[in-house]
Amino acid sequence: MPPALPDMDAEARQAADLYSWRVPSVWAKRIDWHNPNDPLRRQVMPSAAELQSVAGFTVDPLAEHGEQRVPGLLQKYAGRVLLQVSGHCPIHCRYCFRRHDTYANLPHDRATWAPALQWIAQDPSIHEVVLSGGDPLMVADRHLAELVQSLAAIPHLLRLRVHSRMPVVAPKRVGVRLLRGLTTTRLTPVLVIHCNHAAELDAAVLAGLARLQQAGILVLNQSVLLRGVNDDADTLVALCETLVNHRVLPYYLHLLDPVAGAAHFQVDRERARALILELQARLPGYAVPKLVWEQPGQSSKVAVDLGKTLA
Numbered sequence: 001m002p003p004a005l006p007d008m009d010a011e012a013r014q015a016a017d018l019y020s021w022r023v024p025s026v027w028a029k030r031i032d033w034h035n036p037n038d039p040l041r042r043q044v045m046p047s048a049a050e051l052q053s054v055a056g057f058t059v060d061p062l063a064e065h066g067e068q069r070v071p072g073l074l075q076k077y078a079g080r081v082l083l084q085v086s087g088h089c090p091i092h093c094r095y096c097f098r099r100h101d102t103y104a105n106l107p108h109d110r111a112t113w114a115p116a117l118q119w120i121a122q123d124p125s126i127h128e129v130v131l132s133g134g135d136p137l138m139v140a141d142r143h144l145a146e147l148v149q150s151l152a153a154i155p156h157l158l159r160l161r162v163h164s165r166m167p168v169v170a171p172k173r174v175g176v177r178l179l180r181g182l183t184t185t186r187l188t189p190v191l192v193i194h195c196n197h198a199a200e201l202d203a204a205v206l207a208g209l210a211r212l213q214q215a216g217i218l219v220l221n222q223s224v225l226l227r228g229v230n231d232d233a234d235t236l237v238a239l240c241e242t243l244v245n246h247r248v249l250p251y252y253l254h255l256l257d258p259v260a261g262a263a264h265f266q267v268d269r270e271r272a273r274a275l276i277l278e279l280q281a282r283l284p285g286y287a288v289p290k291l292v293w294e295q296p297g298q299s300s301k302v303a304v305d306l307g308k309t310l311a
């Protein structure tokens with residue numbers, strides 16, 4: 001278990017009152033608690049900096065509240081929809097863009113999922129459903145399996161994607177029933193994990209990722225570029241190499257969404273661009289994630305312009 005937060009000052013406690021402190025014990029064990037700059041500690045430790053209000057950093061940076069089709073169902077991009085199936089997470093990342101979301105009225109069982117399923121069923125242009133949250137793997141295996149079955153019954157759906165930090169923060173969650181639930185329909189299963197630093201990938205996590213792959217699931221990773229966590233080339237190279245050495249492709253490296261309370265994690269665009277160019281110079285092409293950011297109203301995530309990369 002993590003220690004009882006020995007060095008939380010009054011302001012950090014206030015930050016934890018606004019967005020509660022949560023870190024699973026297996027993940028907490030990877031932290032050097034005596035080091036205030038430990039990159040894992042920094043992702044989860046409430047801090048006074050969260051209380052500062054910074055221009056441009058807002059409670060709903062992606063304007064998601066305008067994007068709901070029916071409760072829990074977001075469509076921003078053609079061909080795919082995002083279904084929020086849980087408002088809970090096993091960990092509270094301090095930089096989370098949904099940290100102010102109350103997740104009101106999210107569907108959570110067969111009856112409340114029905115409107116989303118109906119909405120998807122009436123639009124044949126949708127080929128992929130992304131299960132998200134919160135963390136979709138907070139939902140019990142039995143309910144998830146039921147949901148996946150219902151999705152597989154919609155003929156125009158081809159792929160099932162899960163966006164979850166669970167395999168990284170609680171690898172035991174990757175069990176036989178989960179694997180069965182995700183892989184026993186005609187839908188092609190894809191799981192996108194969220195890992196920001198190679199130190200998050202210990203033997204138990206890597207074993208869980210291997211179980212996912214052996215079950216036939218395509219595993220990708222997305223990271224957020226975070227100041228003081230992974231904003232240097234050696235750290236990113238180590239992360240990407242560890243991932244591909246274990247057959248996980250780095251998919252996206254996201255610029256921080258400007259959410260209130262997270263400004264101290266921001267890495268400026270020029271620095272981000274320089275980091276990616278260095279990764280391109282040091283890694284095989286398939287090991288370099290796409291540097292993207294999200295701009296409300298765009299038809300996809302927006303790639304950061306890297307300018308001329310060839311001499």
Ligand SMILES: *Cc1c(COP(=O)(O)O)cnc(C)c1O
Pocket residue numbers: 074075076077080081082130300301
């Ligand atoms: C990010 C996101 C997706 C997935 O986008 P990809 O570029 O396909 O990974 C889908 N729906 C919503 C609402 C999203 O925010």
Ligand code: SF4
Pocket residue numbers: 088089090091092093095096097098133134135165194
């Ligand atoms: S796991 Fe994802 S959704 Fe959950 S707190 Fe972290 S960033 Fe937010």
